[in-house]
Amino acid sequence: MHHHALHLTSTMSYVGRADEDAPHTFLVNPQTLPEVDAQFSAVEEQLGERIQIVEVEPEEGWAANALAHRGKVLIQAGNPNLRRKLKNLGFAVEATPFDAIRHLDGGLTCLTLEVPN
Secondary structure, eight states: OOOOOOGGGGGGEEEEESTTSSSSEEEEEETTSSSHHHHHHHHHHHHTTTTEEOOOGGGGGGGGEEEEEETTTEESSHHHHHHHHHHHTOOOEEEEEOOOHHTTOOOOGGOOOOOOO
16 A cells, blocks of 8 residues: 655655765655656666665655755654665764654655755
C-alpha cells in the first residue's frame, strides 16, 4: 500500500554528493514514491550522471525531508537508520530536533528561505 504526501520533499530530497566522485544522492520514502528505481534509472540515463537512491525506512518516513547545506546533510533527530546510511556513504550528518514542526506536517525544507548573496 502506498501513502500520499502533501509535498514532493516529503517524499524525496536531493542531498548532493558525498564527494566529487560520488553519485548524486537522493533520499526517498518508497511508501510515497512507488517504483523509485525504475523512475530514477530513466533520469540517470537521460542525464548521463550517476544517481544513488537511499531508501528511508518506513518507520523513518519523515526523514526523507532533509536539507543539504554547507557540506552537511541536515536530518530530523530520531532517525538513526538514515543517519547511519548517510555516514556510511561519506556524508557529514547533523540531526536536529524537529518534533514541534513535524506535528504540523512540516519538514526541514518548509523552514528554508533563499537568501541572495
